Amino acid sequence: MTQSVVVQVGQCGNQVGCCFWDLALREHAAVNQKGIYDEAISSFFRNVDTRVVGDGSSISKGKIRSLKARAVLIDMEEGVVNEILQGPLRDVFDSKQLITDISGSGNNWAVGHKVFGNLYREQILEKLRKSAEHCDCLQCFFIIHSMGGGTGSGLGTFLLKVLEDEFPEVYRFVTSVYPSSEDDVITSPYNSILAMKELNEHADCVLPIDNQSLFDIISRIDLVVSSGKLGPTVKQDSLVTSSARALKRHKKPFDAMNNIVANLLLHLTSSARFEGSLNMDLNEISMNLVPFPQLHYLVSSLTPLYTLADVNIPPRRLDQMFSDAFNKDHQLIQADPKHSLYLACALMVRGNVQISDLRRNIERLKPSLQFVSWNQEGWKTSLCSVPPVGHSHSLLALANNTCVKPTFIELRERFMRLYKKKAHLHHYLQVEGMEESCFTEAVSSLSALIQEYNQLDATKSVPVEDVPRLSIAV
Amino acid sequence: MAVVTVQLGQCGNQIGFEVFDALFTDSQCSQGFCSKRENEAYQASCTERFFREENGVPIARAVLVDMEPKVINQMLSKAAQPGRWKYDQHARFCQKQGSGNNWAYGYSVHGPKHAESIMNLIQKEVEKCDSLSGFFIIMSIAGGTGSGLGAFLTQHLQDHYSNALKMNQIIWPYGTGEVIVQNYNSILTLSHLYRSSDALLVHENDAVHKICAKLMSTKQISFRDINQVLAHQLGSVFQPTHSAECSFHYRTNPLGDLMEHLVPHPEFKMLGVRTIPQMSETSLPYSTFTWNGLLKRLRQMLISNAKMDEGIDWQVRPPLPKLPPPGKMCLNREQHFNTSLANLLILRGKDVQNANLEGFRDPALYTSWLGPADAFSAWKTPRAFNRYERSAALVSNGQFFVRPLDAVVGKAWNMFASKAYIHQYTKFGIEEEDFLDSFTLLEQVVASYRNLF
Numbered sequence: 001m002t003q004s005v006v007v008q009v010g011q012c013g014n015q016v017g018c019c020f021w022d023l024a025l026r027e028h029a030a031v032n033q034k035g036i037y038d039e040a041i042s043s044f045f046r047n048v049d050t051r052v053v054g055d056g057s058s059i060s061k062g063k064i065r066s067l068k069a070r071a072v073l074i075d076m077e078e079g080v081v082n083e084i085l086q087g088p089l090r091d092v093f094d095s096k097q098l099i100t101d102i103s104g105s106g107n108n109w110a111v112g113h114k115v116f117g118n119l120y121r122e123q124i125l126e127k128l129r130k131s132a133e134h135c136d137c138l139q140c141f142f143i144i145h146s147m148g149g150g151t152g153s154g155l156g157t158f159l160l161k162v163l164e165d166e167f168p169e170v171y172r173f174v175t176s177v178y179p180s181s182e183d184d185v186i187t188s189p190y191n192s193i194l195a196m197k198e199l200n201e202h203a204d205c206v207l208p209i210d211n212q213s214l215f216d217i218i219s220r221i222d223l224v225v226s227s228g229k230l231g232p233t234v235k236q237d238s239l240v241t242s243s244a245r246a247l248k249r250h251k252k253p254f255d256a257m258n259n260i261v262a263n264l265l266l267h268l269t270s271s272a273r274f275e276g277s278l279n280m281d282l283n284e285i286s287m288n289l290v291p292f293p294q295l296h297y298l299v300s301s302l303t304p305l306y307t308l309a310d311v312n313i314p315p316r317r318l319d320q321m322f323s324d325a326f327n328k329d330h331q332l333i334q335a336d337p338k339h340s341l342y343l344a345c346a347l348m349v350r351g352n353v354q355i356s357d358l359r360r361n362i363e364r365l366k367p368s369l370q371f372v373s374w375n376q377e378g379w380k381t382s383l384c385s386v387p388p389v390g391h392s393h394s395l396l397a398l399a400n401n402t403c404v405k406p407t408f409i410e411l412r413e414r415f416m417r418l419y420k421k422k423a424h425l426h427h428y429l430q431v432e433g434m435e436e437s438c439f440t441e442a443v444s445s446l447s448a449l450i451q452e453y454n455q456l457d458a459t460k461s462v463p464v465e466d467v468p469r470l471s472i473a474v
Numbered sequence: 475m476a477v478v479t480v481q482l483g484q485c486g487n488q489i490g491f492e493v494f495d496a497l498f499t500d501s502q503c504s505q506g507f508c509s510k511r512e513n514e515a516y517q518a519s520c521t522e523r524f525f526r527e528e529n530g531v532p533i534a535r536a537v538l539v540d541m542e543p544k545v546i547n548q549m550l551s552k553a554a555q556p557g558r559w560k561y562d563q564h565a566r567f568c569q570k571q572g573s574g575n576n577w578a579y580g581y582s583v584h585g586p587k588h589a590e591s592i593m594n595l596i597q598k599e600v601e602k603c604d605s606l607s608g609f610f611i612i613m614s615i616a617g618g619t620g621s622g623l624g625a626f627l628t629q630h631l632q633d634h635y636s637n638a639l640k641m642n643q644i645i646w647p648y649g650t651g652e653v654i655v656q657n658y659n660s661i662l663t664l665s666h667l668y669r670s671s672d673a674l675l676v677h678e679n680d681a682v683h684k685i686c687a688k689l690m691s692t693k694q695i696s697f698r699d700i701n702q703v704l705a706h707q708l709g710s711v712f713q714p715t716h717s718a719e720c721s722f723h724y725r726t727n728p729l730g731d732l733m734e735h736l737v738p739h740p741e742f743k744m745l746g747v748r749t750i751p752q753m754s755e756t757s758l759p760y761s762t763f764t765w766n767g768l769l770k771r772l773r774q775m776l777i778s779n780a781k782m783d784e785g786i787d788w789q790v791r792p793p794l795p796k797l798p799p800p801g802k803m804c805l806n807r808e809q810h811f812n813t814s815l816a817n818l819l820i821l822r823g824k825d826v827q828n829a830n831l832e833g834f835r836d837p838a839l840y841t842s843w844l845g846p847a848d849a850f851s852a853w854k855t856p857r858a859f860n861r862y863e864r865s866a867a868l869v870s871n872g873q874f875f876v877r878p879l880d881a882v883v884g885k886a887w888n889m890f891a892s893k894a895y896i897h898q899y900t901k902f903g904i905e906e907e908d909f910l911d912s913f914t915l916l917e918q919v920v921a922s923y924r925n926l927f
Contacts, residue, residue, distance in 0.1 A: 001543060002571050039543065137570035275544055277697040278652075279484055283574030287618075288654040291894035344654050356695035359683070362651045374892040377650035377885065380575075383697075466884060467891040470910075472917045 001039040002139035004269065004282070005131045006071045007159065010105075010112075010152025012177050013144040014073055014080045015254065019262035020144070021069050021089055023389075027266060030389045031274065037064045040273045044070055045092070046134050058134060070134065072097055072127045074159075076116055076151045077104040096130065099123055105150025109191040110431035110438075112154020118433075124159055125166060132167065139272075140171040140282045142265060143203075147195050148179030148188030157198030164202045171282060173268075174203045175261060178333065178407060180212035181414070187424050189414040194438065196411070197445040204286050206297050207264065208404060209332045214257035220329070221256075221305050263388070264300055264332065267396040270350050271384040278355065280348060280382030288380040289344045289400045294449060299337055299399045301330040304391075318353065318393065322361035325397035326369065333407060340403035341460050342371045344378040351393030353383060372456060373464045405453040412446055419443075475607035475727045477523050477712070478599050479536040480627065483573075483620030484545045485645050486612040487538055488697060491549045492705035493612070494534045497524050498559045500709055500860045507824050507858040512722075516857040519714035519724035525559060526602055532559040535603065537595045538566040539627075541573050541584055541619045565599055567592050573618025577659040578902035580622020581666075588623075589630050596631070608639030608672075608729040610712075615663040616647035616656035625666035632670040639729045642671045643708065646678040646878060655895050657886035662904070664879070665912035668919065673737050675745045675869075677704050678878060681781035688784050690754045706860060707747045710867040715820060715853035725853065735851045736816045736871050738844055741922050744875040748775050749867045750783050763864050765821070765829035772819075772866055773833045779812040779874045792838035813926045814839050814872035819852040823864035826854045841926050876923045883916050 008017030028041045037047040037059065045067040047059045059065060069092040075081050078100050085093065099120055105112040132138050141163055145156030156174075163172055176199065179188040199206050271280040290296045303324040304317075325347070328336040349358060358381050371378050388394050418424065419439060428434050481490030501520040506513045525532035534553070538561060540546050546568050553561045567588065573580040600606055609631055613620035624642070631640050644667070647656045667674055679700065686692045686699045711732075714724040725731055737743050750772045751763055771783055778790035790810045817839070821829055835846040859865050889895065890909055900906075 139571055275548055277488070279542075279544060279572075281542065281572045281574055283572065283576070283579075284618075284653075287575045287895075287898055290898075293897055354694045354696040355700070356683070356687070356692075359648070359651060366650075374889045374894055375654065378654045379651040380654045381651055467888050469884065469887055470913050470917050472914070472921050 001043055002137045002272065002282070003043050003070060003135035004140040004142055005128070005135070005138065006044070006069070006142045006144065006265075007074065007128070008071065009074045009143065009145040009156035009159070010149055011075065011077070011080050012146035012149070013152045013156065014075055014084065016144050016175070016177070016258045016261045017071065017073065018080075018084050018087075018089060019255070019258040020265055021071070021092055023259070023262050023266055025067070025092070027389050031386055035064050037062060041067070043269065043273045046070060066091065068092055068094065069097070070131055072099070072124070072131055074099045074120075074124065074151075074155060076101040076112065076155065078102055097127060099127060105154055106427075107148075107185045107187050107191065108150045108427055108431070109154040109194040110428045110434040112150040112152075112156070113158045113194070114154070114431050114433045116151070116155050117158035120155070121162065125162060128159075128163070128166065132170075138167070138170050140173055141167070143172065143174045144261075144265075145174070146177040146179070147192040148183055148185050149191060153191040153195040157195045157202070160198055160202040171204045171286065172202065173282070173285075174199060174206045175265065176206055176208050177261070178208055178210040178411070180210055181410065187418075187427070189411060189418055190424070190428065190439075192411050193415045193446055194442045196408075196449075197442040200294060200445050200449060204296060205290065207300055207332075208297055208407065209261055209264075209300075210334055210407070211257065213332055213334050214260055216329070217260060217305060218256045260302065260332065263302060264396065267302060267348060267350065267388065267394065270386065270388075271348060271382045274384050274386040276382065276384035276386075278381060278383040280346075280380070284380070285346065285398070289346055289398060291343055291375065291400070292452075295343060295400060295452060297400070297404045299335050299401055299404055300332050301325045301327075301397045302332070303330055303395050303397075305330070318357060319361060319364070321393065321395050322347075322365060325395050326365060333404065335401070335403035335407065337399045337401040337403045338369060340370075340401050340405075341456055342369055342375075342378060343400040343402075343456065344375060344380065345369075345400070346380040346382070346398040348382045348384070348396040348398070349393065350384045350395075351387030351391065353393050355383065358383070370460060373459055373462070376464065402453045402457050405450060405457070408446060408450050408453075412443065412450070415443060475523070475605045475730075476526075476535055476603035477607050477610050477729060478596065478603065479524070479534070479610045479612065480596065481536060481538050482611065482613040482624045482627070483540055483617055485614035485617065486620050486624070487540055487545045487549050489643070489645065489701045489704055490536060490538070490612050491552060492698075492701040493708050494524065494536065494553070494559060496702070496705035496709040496860070497713065498532065500713060503861060505858070505861050507863055508856045512857055515722070515724060516714050516855065523607070523712070523714070523728060533562050534559060535599060536561060536565060537592070537599055539568070539592055539619075539623070541569045541580070541623070542571060543568045562599075565595055567595055573622055575616075575653050575655055575659070576618045576898055576902065577622040577625075577662045578899040578904040580618040580624070581626045581662070582622075582902045582904060584619065584623045585626030589626065592627060593630055593634060600635075606635075606638050607727050608641065609635070610641050610643060610729070611671075612643045614645040614647065615660045616645075616653045617659065620645075621659045621663040625663050625670075628667055629670040639672045639733055640670070641673045641675060641729055641733070642667055643675045643677070646676055648679045648683070649881070652679075655898070657882050657889065658895065658899070658909070660882050661886045661912045661916055662908070665915045668743070668915060671743070673733050673743045673745055675747065676875060677707070677747070678781070685752060685782045689752045689782055691757075692754075703752070706752065707749050707867065710749050710822065710859050710865060711747055711820060711869055713822070713859060715822070715855045724855075732818065732869065735818050736869060738816055738848070741919070742815050742871055744879075744919075744923075745869055745871050746874050747867060747869050748772065748781065749865065750775070751862065751865060752783065758861060765825065765864060768864060768866050769829060769831070769833060772868055776814065776817070776868060776870060777812055777839065778810070792836060794838075812873050813841060814849065814870050815841055815844065815926060816849045816871045817851075818869045819850070820867040820869070821852065821854045821864075822866070823856065823858040823862065826856050826864075829854075873923050873926055876920060879916065880920050883913065883920065887913060
C-alpha cells in the first residue's frame with residue numbers, strides 16, 4: 001500500500017493538522033481492534049520502537065509499539081506547535097519533524113515565501129526527505145495551509161515548488177483555507193492572490209475551503225442540536241461532538257470548523273486505506289477530476305453532517321445524503337455547484353452503501369445538474385466499506401465546477417481595491433526578491449484562470465452536439 | 475485440456491473469485507439430476523479444466539495480478555475457507571500503487587516493468603497443466619490496471635504462446651458513473667485486444683445490473699451480486715459438455731472448440747452470452763421449465779437483442795428470405811433484428827436429447843455467407859447446472875454489440891475533440907496518434923458488424 005505525508009504550515013495548517021491526527025488515530029483505533037500494525041495504518045503512521053535510540057527503528061510488522069505521524073510541522077512562530085507538543089498528541093510527533101521560528105511572518109506573504117523560504121529551504125528539504133525515506137511507496141503530500149496569512153500562504157506555497165522539484169512523481173494535494181470577506185487580516189487579499197499563482201502552477205489538486213462556509217455549517221448543526229430535534233441520539237464520537245481534544249482547550253467554534261476539514265482529508269483517503277467493493281486510489285482523483293492541468297480546484301461537500309443513532313439505513317435518509325451533497329449550504333466553500341457548470345464530479349461513499357444506491361441517486365440527481373458538453377457523464381464513484389467512526393455511512397462529493405469562480409473574482413476585486421491605492425505595498429516591496437511584477441504576474445495568472453472558467457460557462461447556453469465521427473471506407 | 479485464468483485489476487480479481495467459486499460449487503453439487511457415473515465424469519472434466527490438486531485440495535489454475543494489494547489479499551482470504559478450493563499463494567503478483575484509472579500508466583509503465591515477473595508466474599501455472607487449451611483473461615476495460623496492463627499482457631501472451639488461445643472476458647462499464655475517463659480507456663483497450671486476442675467475451679455492467687434487479691429480485695445490489703450473476707453465466711458456458719451427440723465423453727478442448735464455432739473470421743471476434751432461466755435461489759424450487767418454452771424465449775432474446783428473459787420484444791421477426799437491396803436492409807435491421815454470425819447453444823439438464831433446436835437452424839438468423847450448418851452448433855450434457863433442472867446458455871457472435879461499442883466510441887470521440895484529459899495520457903507516452911489509431915480500428919469494427927447481411 002502507499003503512504004502519504006502531511007505537511008502542515010502556519011497556524012491554521014497546524015490547527016487543522018492537529019485535528020486530523022486526532023481523528024486519524026481514533027479512526028484506526030476503531031477499525032483495528034487487534035493492535036497489529038497493518039497496511040491501512042501505515043499509510044499515515046510509522047510504527048516505531050521508542051526503546052531503540054536513533055532513527056532506524058521503524059517496525060514494519062507486528063504489534064503497534066508507538067505510532068508516529070507521517071507529518072512535517074512548520075510554523076514561523078512557536079505558539080500552536082508548542083501547544084500540540086504539550087497536548088495529548090505529543091507522542092505522535094517528535095522534534096525531528098518540526099520547524100519553527102519565533103518571529104512570525106507578520107501576515108506578509110513575501111516574508112513567508114521569500115525570507116523564510118530561502119532561510120529554511122535546506123531544513124525543510126531535509127525533513128521532507130527524511131519523511132519520504134520512511135515510506136516504501138510515497139504517493140502523496142497533503143499540504144494544509146491558509147491563504148490569508150503570511151506563513152501558511154507564503155512558506156506553504158514556497159514548499160510546493162520545492163516538492164515539485166524534489167519529488168516530481170509524488171502528488172501534491174493542497175487544502176487551502178481562503179479568507180472570508182470579513183477577514184481581520186487587512187493584507188489577506190495580497191497574500192491570497194500571490195499564493196494563488198503558486199497553487200495554479202505547482203499543485204496537482206487544490207481543495208479550497210472558506211471559514212465562512214465552515215462557520216455556517218457549524219451554526220446549522222448547533223441549531224439542530226440545541227433545538228432538541230436530535231435529542232440524546234447524537235453519537236458521542238461523531239463529527240458533531242468530537243471537539244479537538246488534542247489541543248487542550250475548551251470547545252471553540254474553530255475546533256469544530258477544523259474538524260470538518262480534518263474529516264475531509266480522512267474521507268478523501270479512506271478508499272485508498274480501507275477495503276471496499278469499488279476502490280479509489282489517490283491517483284484516480286486527479287486522473288478523473290482534472291481534465292486540463294490548470295483546472296484543478298475541487299469544491300467539496302461532506303454529508304450527512306450528523307447521523308442519528310440508528311444503524312440501518314432507511315433508503316430515504318440515504319438518498320437525502322446524496323441530495324444534500326449538491327446543496328450550496330453543504331459546500332465547504334461558498335459556491336453553488338447546482339447552478340454552475342460541472343466539468344467532473346466524484347462521489348466517494350463510505351459505509352453500508354451499495355452500487356445500486358449510487359446508481360439510483362446519480363440517475364435521480366443528473367437531470368438537475370449541468371455538465372460540460374464533452375463530459376456529459378463525468379461521474380467517478382467509489383465505495384469504501386469502512387464507515388467513519390460514529391456514523392453508518394457518509395459521502396464526500398468532489399466537484400470540478402465553475403462555481404469556484406465567484407470566490408476568485410471576489411478575491412481579485414478585494415486585491416484591486418488595495419492595489420490601486422498601493423496600500424501596504426511597501427511592506428512587501430522591502431522584502432528582498434519581491435518586485436511589483438510579482439503582483440502583476442499574480443493577478444494576471446488569476447485572471448487567466450477566471451477567463452478559463454468564463455469560457456466554460458459560455459458553453460452552457462450552447463446546445464450539446466455530437467462531433468462528426470471519423471469516416472471509414474467500407 | 476486445461477485453461478489458465480489470469481485475473482487482472484480489482485474487477486478481474488473480484489469476478490475471478492466468483493467464477494471459480496461457482497465452478498467449484500456446481501461441480502460439487504449432488505443435485506445433478508443425472509447418474510452417479512455421469513456426475514463423476516463431469517466433476518473430473520471440470521477439475522481438469524480449472525483446478526489442480528495439491529494435498530487433496532483443489533487449487534484454481536489462476537494467476538492473480540493487481541497493482542495494489544488490497545483486493546488480492548481479500549480474495550486470497552475469501553478463497554481460504556476450509557473444505558473448498560484455494561488459490562496458489564505464490565501465483566499472485568501485486569505492487570503497492572495502482573494504475574489510477576490511467577490506461578497509459580497500466581500499459582506503458584506497469585506493463586514493461588512487470589511483464590517478465592507476471593509471465594514467469596503464468597509459465598509456472600502453464601507447466602502444471604498436462605496440456606493447455608488456452609488463457610482466459612478477466613479484466614475490466616474502464617480502469618487502468620485491468621485495461622492497460624491487461625492489453626499489454628494479452629499482447630505478450632500472443633507473442634509467447636502463439637499456439638494457445640486467448641479469450642478475454644471484458645467487463646463493459648456502466649454507461650455512466652464509474653470512471654470518468656472510461657471511454658478513453660475502453661477504446662484503447664478494445665483496439666489493442668482486437669489485434670492480440672482470439673475472442674472478446676463481453677459482459678455489460680448495465681445489463682447484469684438489470685438481471686439482478688429484475689430476475690434475481692435483489693433490492694440493494696452490490697458488486698458481489700453482479701459478479702455472481704456473471705459467474706453463473708460463465709459457468710454455464712465453460713462447465714463440461716459432451717463432445718458429440720450420444721457420446722458419453724466430455725469435450726476436452728473447451729476454448730478451442732468454442733472459438734472454432736464462434737469466430738469464423740478475424741474481423742469479428744466479439745462474443746456475448748445469454749442464459750435462461752435465471753432466478754433467485756428462493757424461487758428456483760417452485761419453477762419448472764420445458765425445453766420448448768426455454769428455447770423459444772432464448773431464440774427471441776437472440777433476434778431481438780434482449781439481454782434477459784424479461785421485457786422481450788416479440789414483434790421482432792427475421793427478415794423474409796427474399797433479400798431487399800442491401801442499403802435499405804441495413805437500416806432496418808439495425809433497429810430491430812439482430813443478425814448472427816455464429817451461435818453456440820449449450821444445453822444442460824433433464825431430457826436434453828429431446829430439445830428441438832430447429833428454431834436456431836433458420837437461415838434467416840444468419841448472414842448470407844455463412845449458413846446454419848456452419849454458423850450454428852449445440853453442446854449438451856444431461857448433468858444439470860447449478861441446480862437448475864434445465865438450463866440453456868447461448869454464446870453468440872453478432873450485431874448485439876454494435877450499439878454499446880458505437881456509444882463508447884462516440885463519447886470518447888466527443889471528449890477527444892475537446893482534448894480533455896489527453897495530458898494525463900501523453901504524460902506516459904500515449905499520444906494523440908495512438909488515440910486516432912484506436913478510433914480508426916474501432917470505427918472499422920462498428921462498420922463491419924453493422925453491415926453484416
